[in-house]
Amino acid sequence: MLRSTWLRFNRWSYRVLAKPVLFRIAPDKTxxxxxxxxxxxxxxxxxxxxxxxxxxxxxxxxLVQNICGIEFERPVGVSAGFDKNGEVVPMMANxxxxxxxxxxxxxxxxxxxxxxxxxxxxxxxxxxxxAGLANQGSAVVLKRIHDYPTKxxxxxxxxxxxxxxxxxxxxxxxxxxxxxxxxxxRAKSEPRIKMIExxxxxxxxxxxxxxxxxxxxxKLLAAIDTVxxxxxxxxxxxxxxxxxxxxxxxxxxxKHNIAGVTIANxxxxxxxxxxxxxxxxxxxxxxxxKPTEALGNELIRQTYIKYGKKLKIIGVGGIFTAQDAYTKIxxxxxxxxxxxxxIYCGPQxxxxxxxxxxxxxxxxxxxxxxxxxxxxxxxxx
Numbered sequence: 001m002l003r004s005t006w007l008r009f010n011r012w013s014y015r016v017l018a019k020p021v022l023f024r025i026a027p028d029k030t031x032x033x034x035x036x037x038x039x040x041x042x043x044x045x046x047x048x049x050x051x052x053x054x055x056x057x058x059x060x061x062x063l064v065q066n067i068c069g070i071e072f073e074r075p076v077g078v079s080a081g082f083d084k085n086g087e088v089v090p091m092m093a094n095x096x097x098x099x100x101x102x103x104x105x106x107x108x109x110x111x112x113x114x115x116x117x118x119x120x121x122x123x124x125x126x127x128x129x130x131a132g133l134a135n136q137g138s139a140v141v142l143k144r145i146h147d148y149p150t151k152x153x154x155x156x157x158x159x160x161x162x163x164x165x166x167x168x169x170x171x172x173x174x175x176x177x178x179x180x181x182x183x184x185x186r187a188k189s190e191p192r193i194k195m196i197e198x199x200x201x202x203x204x205x206x207x208x209x210x211x212x213x214x215x216x217x218x219k220l221l222a223a224i225d226t227v228x229x230x231x232x233x234x235x236x237x238x239x240x241x242x243x244x245x246x247x248x249x250x251x252x253x254x255k256h257n258i259a260g261v262t263i264a265n266x267x268x269x270x271x272x273x274x275x276x277x278x279x280x281x282x283x284x285x286x287x288x289x290k291p292t293e294a295l296g297n298e299l300i301r302q303t304y305i306k307y308g309k310k311l312k313i314i315g316v317g318g319i320f321t322a323q324d325a326y327t328k329i330x331x332x333x334x335x336x337x338x339x340x341x342x343i344y345c346g347p348q349x350x351x352x353x354x355x356x357x358x359x360x361x362x363x364x365x366x367x368x369x370x371x372x373x374x375x376x377x378x379x380x381x
Contacts, residue, residue, distance in 0.1 A: 003057060004355065007348050010054075014346030027118035027127065035087055042090035048152065052094040055351045060358050062368050063098075067312055067334055068232035068259050070157055070194045074098025075357065075369060076325065076350045079316045079337035080161035080199065080236070081288075084135045086145045093156035096351035101337065102141065103161035104199045104236075107182035109137035110166050119283045123274035125320060125344055129266055130285030133166040133202055138183040145192050157194040160187050161236065163202055173216055177223045188229040196231050198224065201238035201265040212238050214248045221256035232259035234314065239264030239295045243302050250307055260312030262337070263303065264296045289340035293318025297331055304332025304377045320345055322356020329357075329369065330376040 022030050041047045065072045078092055078100035086102040093100075112134025119128035135141065138160075145158060162183045164176040180198065187193045198220070200211040211217045224233060235253055237246065253261065272291035273279055296317040303313060315333030319325050320341040328336050342349050357369065366372050 006054065007352050007355070010348040011346055011352065014348070018346070019344075023120065023122070026116065027120055028116050031118060035083065038091045039087040042088060042152070045151065048090055048094045051091060055096040055348060056094055057096065057351060057354065060354070062358055062361055062366075063354060065334065065369060068195070070232070071155070072098045072157060072335060074350070074354050075329070075335050076353050077101065077159070077314075077335060077337045078342075078350075079339045080104050080159075080197070081129065081131070082339045082342075084131070086141045086158075089145060089148060089156065089158060090152040093153050095347060096354060098354075099157040099159060099194075099335070101159040101161045101197060102145065103135060103197075104133050104163040104202065105135045105138040105141045105160060105183060106133055106163050106165035107138055107179040107186075108165040108167065108170070109140070110135055112166065113284075117285075119279075119285065121273055121277040121279065121287065121289075122344075123276040124272075124287070124290055125318075125340065126273065126277075126287045126289035126291050127340055127343065128279075128283055128285040129288055133163050138162070138186050142186055142190050142193070146190055148192070153192070158192050159195040159197050159234070160193045161197045161199050162187070163199040166202075173210060173219065176210060177220050180220060181223050181227050184224055184227045184229050184233075188227065188231065193231060195234060195259075196229055197234045197236050197262055199236040199265075201236055209238065212241065212249065214252050217249055217252045218255070221252065221258065225257050233257060234260045234262055234312075236262045237264045237299070239267050239292050239299065239317065240269060243299070246299055247302075247306070250303065250311070254307070254310060258311070260314065260334075261303065262314040262316060263299050263333075264292065264317060267292045267295060269295075288317070289344075290318045290320070293324070297328060300328055300333055301331045301377045304374045308332055308374055308377070319353070320349075322353045322360060325353050326357060326360045326372070327376075329372055330374070332374040332377050334370075334373055 080101040113132030117131040164179040211220050266286035268286045313333045314335045315328030316337040319338045325336045
């Protein structure tokens with residue numbers, strides 16, 4: 001009861017006090033300042049301890065899973081795009097998340113697209129994202145993750161999201177593949193990187209999304225197989241493909257050492273934006289959050305029906321409540337990720353979702369989260 005009251009107070013204080021102030025500031029500056037502040041506070045054990053005491057809660061065995069040989073104490077993680085350079089891992093490890101993605105990172109340092117990178121769509125509960133894979137380069141990011149003291153991050157699972165550098169020097173298929181392979185090679189010996197995710201679907205880069213065609217994805221995955229990373233490899237999938245085209249990519253993935261898929265990335269479909277949101281044509285980028293939810297959920301459902309015994313699924317897009325997360329789990333996702341929900345609802349959201357999932361499992365008579373995965377979908381016979 002005390003924990004629930006505390007989380008409700010945090011939600012209220014964020015909605016009434018913090019959010020109105022933050023949303024008066026340009027979103028690029030808000031994101032930059034939030035990362036800087038979280039990085040700074042994460043260096044102090046006493047502050048990490050206070051955050052852990054306030055948000056993380058006790059271990060709930062109903063939510064603990066072993067996926068691809070990795071223990072996930074909680075099913076809710078941070079999606080790629082929030083912490084591009086691995087700067088806030090210690091605080092994320094203590095605030096209630098079960099894992100996080102860092103990146104997407106690229107072989108070369110990348111300044112990204114011209115700013116602004118973000119634009120808020122509050123009625124749509126979405127952000128327009130146009131960052132263009134800005135990051136400090138995979139060598140720098142991996143060293144930062146490696147150098148965190150064990151007492152700060154423990155066994156917190158980090159997934160490295162990998163993409164090709166967004167620059168004019170990396171536009172050919174061969175150059176793009178080499179870029180991916182360089183980062184995977186760098187990551188394969190880093191024990192803190194528990195999984196590797198190949199982001200083939202970032203829509204805001206030079207050369208577009210070349211690896212969302214089967215023949216080119218085949219070449220990329222063959223090269224990644226050759227690198228031989230010991231970590232499980234996932235693919236970050238596009239959300240706007242029709243099922244037949246999406247399925248063609250999954251069929252390619254199954255020919256290689258791919259453990260699972262993350263469904264899904266940003267949507268380009270501006271028709272999904274709430275009409276009350278102002279969305280000038282000059283705003284570049286693609287949408288996160290609620291506009292992606294229905295599209296992603298349907299792709300999760302169909303992927304689980306056909307490949308649920310072969311591919312693990314991480315569900316991302318439009319998760320603002322425990323019920324949103326539970327819907328993806330019941331459709332076939334083993335893990336879920338948030339970013340936009342945290343921005344609109346507050347930093348306590350992961351803890352709220354974990355507690356809510358536990359209650360939903362009890363309500364429906366499940367003793368463990370694995371019992372609920374895919375119950376609203378069925379394997380294809």
